[in-house]
Amino acid sequence: MSKTIYDIAKAAGVSIATVSRVFNDAETVRPATRKKVLKVADKMGYQPHVYAQGLARKKKNRIMMLIPVMSNYFFTEILRGIQDCLASHNFELNIVNINHEEAPLSQVENVLMKKWAEGYLLVSLHFSEDELKLLKRYKTPISLVDDCSELFDSVSFDNMQGAYLATNYLIKTGYKKIVFLSASAESIPIKDRLEGYKKALKENKISFDEKLIITGDSMERDGFTEKSGYEAMLKILQLKPLPDACFCTSDIKAVGAQKAMRETGIEIPLISFDNLTMAEYIGLSTVHQPMYTMGLNATKKLINRIHNKGVDPSHEIHQHELIIRSSSEPVLIKNVAL
Amino acid sequence: MSKTIYDIAKAAGVSIATVSRVFNDAETVRPATRKKVLKVADKMGYQPHVYAQGLARKKKNRIMMLIPVMSNYFFTEILRGIQDCLASHNFELNIVNINHEEAPLSQVENVLMKKWAEGYLLVSLHFSEDELKLLKRYKTPISLVDDCSELFDSVSFDNMQGAYLATNYLIKTGYKKIVFLSASAESIPIKDRLEGYKKALKENKISFDEKLIITGDSMERDGFTEKSGYEAMLKILQLKPLPDACFCTSDIKAVGAQKAMRETGIEIPLISFDNLTMAEYIGLSTVHQPMYTMGLNATKKLINRIHNKGVDPSHEIHQHELIIRSSSEPVLIKNVAL
DNA sequence: CTGAAAGCGCTTACAG
DNA sequence: CTGAAAGCGCTTACAG
Structure with a gap:
């Protein structure tokens, strides 16, 4: 069916070694020979078989x-x-x-x-x-x-530093009761971000309150979904007293969280994490990841x-x-x- | 370095053909032989070389x-x-x-x-x-x-039908002057959606107005970006008289368009296209693609x-x-x- | 600058 | 059920 190096070699009147050299332009092939081979190969629509190449040389690029x-x-x-x-x-x-x-x-x-x-x-x-x-x-x-x-x-x-930055900003702005809108507690980034959140609290002498760690019920994608953010914010907005502000662990969760705020008509300031392109367009304060x-x-x-x-x-x-x-x-x- | 079928064959005291058969579990290998080979292979951490396999059989799965x-x-x-x-x-x-x-x-x-x-x-x-x-x-x-x-x-x-549906809905709701928030005119989906838009106008005896086809200036990704949607909506909102409604050619563009509306404080009804997960959370009316x-x-x-x-x-x-x-x-x- | 030949690690008729 | 051997399509020392 498809052409092999043998077909080209025969048609060009050279050995397969030469054809191979032309295609790897490694060693020096005489310009005339090269041109001839290339012409034939082009006409016959030859393309080296990647599997064979990978097997023969021992690298695959x-x-x-x-x-x-x-x-x-x-x-x-x-x-x-x-x-x-x-x-x-x-x-x-x-x-x-x-x-x-x-x-x-x-x-x-x-x-x-x-x-x-x-x-x-x-x-x-x-x-x-x-x-x-x-x-x-x-x-x-x-x-x-x-x-x-x-x-x-x-x-x-x-991640720790990012969460610290965000939480600290909220505290410096004057908020004391800051909720941590979480995702799966098993997730490594979540663990690190929680660390950062705690560090900011501690530095500002605010005691950590387990009850302010809120997660949605959906755990698909470790809870990094709009849905999970939505569910979590719904819970948050029922908290009494209402928290002052929210650190939200991802932009995509913030999209869900904002829906919850719009629906209930209760709003709290929020900073999230990622800076997806879309964040700029929906006005999300967030921690940028490059x-x-x-x-x-x-x-x-x-x-x-x-x-x-x-x-x-x-x-x-x-x-x-x-x-x-x-x-x-x-x-x-x-x-x-x- | 890494084990080949020869290593396994030798260690198991069988031929390479047998090892191969065990791994392709094609023909019948005696259970005892199979077990032995598998055990050795496992111990030696053998894994068939995909390139060699691909070359030898003529399929790659x-x-x-x-x-x-x-x-x-x-x-x-x-x-x-x-x-x-x-x-x-x-x-x-x-x-x-x-x-x-x-x-x-x-x-x-x-x-x-x-x-x-x-x-x-x-x-x-x-x-x-x-x-x-x-x-x-x-x-x-x-x-x-x-x-x-x-x-x-x-x-x-x-695509034609989708755009028709959306435009027709807007017309039936009572809007007459409907702007088409476009992307690159070269884009095939855009061409089709424009067709659908025109069809809806025609059916409702509204004359097509070239000036109501508006595109943003950014043409990255054929204009399917938040930025391009933002730019386009900014232009739209300066139109006099203001259009009654907008058919927006993608959800992501609608995100940008919504920002423009929020910033200028001028709003018009909008239907977009795609139904990305996020659309539900930002309240986008849209044409669903499965x-x-x-x-x-x-x-x-x-x-x-x-x-x-x-x-x-x-x-x-x-x-x-x-x-x-x-x-x-x-x-x-x-x-x-x- | 070019060719003959071995080898890459497998599969698969063909025998037995 | 199992083995010997040819072949998949290439690369690369080794000669010349």
């Missing part, structure tokens, strides 16, 4: 991105960063989806085992050190994006490691930036504005 | 999804559908990103040429019939998602074709469903509600 659906909302930005980095190197990208609900670790192991790629980008996959140690056994280059460990190159956020840069830098690290396996893992932790828009304004002002 | 970044907002839903379908079949999925800005056709051709997969899902890639004919030459199973052609299996929406079902059904068709290449292409065109929420309510009522 391919990196793989493993990502849980959960982090979909970051996806584009991270992907843009990765692709911009890859564009200048000779690598192709494959994306594999990790189902967050069923044993993500073994799914990752399954991918690594198959040796599809020369390097792997693990995005928003939060494994314990013990689990990561298991992955280390595959002795393959891995870069962590949105997660951090001593064991691998990583580019992450300081997804694009993270994707870019993690890929750089990965490619470095592919070319130079020996070096120690390096880490990059981005500090968050607080972006204040209308959602955190005092309710009084909001009402006047309307 | 792999399908590939080609998608432009542009359609990011549909991504999760479509992907869910695809994965739910794939789960029951023995196929793996790869995702390849098509850069919408630079010669998408040749990017697709590059992928097809490499014969990475047994079938390809082309999502939201709108090629002309002539271009598709070029793809036909690769003689490989292809399913079109969110696009339609006689040449390939396809699952698409009736992304999940489309992903699922397109994948089914693709797998059918892989197993049975001869059959004629089949097509599925989903009708849209209009979902009415608050954004299309008369402004008077909205103001009262506040």
